[in-house]
Amino acid sequence: MEVEEALICLKPYGLFQMIVFLQVSLTQMISAWHTMGICFIGATPRHHCYVAPSNAAVPLEETIPRDSDGMLESCKAYVNGTNATAPCADGWWFSDEYGKTITTEM
Numbered sequence: 001m002e003v004e005e006a007l008i009c010l011k012p013y014g015l016f017q018m019i020v021f022l023q024v025s026l027t028q029m030i031s032a033w034h035t036m037g038i039c040f041i042g043a044t045p046r047h048h049c050y051v052a053p054s055n056a057a058v059p060l061e062e063t064i065p066r067d068s069d070g071m072l073e074s075c076k077a078y079v080n081g082t083n084a085t086a087p088c089a090d091g092w093w094f095s096d097e098y099g100k101t102i103t104t105e106m
Contacts, residue, residue: 044103046095049077049088 048064065073065085074092076085094104 040098041101042103043098043101045098045101046071047074047092048072049075050090050093051077052090 048060051058051060051063060072062078062081064077067073073085075088077088078084079086098104
């Protein structure tokens with residue numbers, strides 16, 4: 001008996017095949033939402049070093065350097081008003097362009 005003959009005997013599309021197809025389809029639809037969700041909740045918004053409220057009177061340009069594109073540097077800040085830079089000591093300030101994301105909540 002060959003495959004074609006076996007399929008004719010088994011009926012090509014019965015109740016069992018329909019149930020299996022629906023179960024697999026529903027599982028994949030739920031999985032697709034979960035998989036695509038990371039594209040939206042995992043975004044990294046623009047950010048720079050947090051400037052303490054005691055330094056709020058000082059302009060950002062004097063506390064955070066600019067990168068080659070003219071944007072504020074994301075992970076460096078000037079040290080005590082000098083030209084020397086160091087990694088962010090007090091955390092980061094995130095733009096609210098995307099709302100809350102995994103990055104902003106960590």
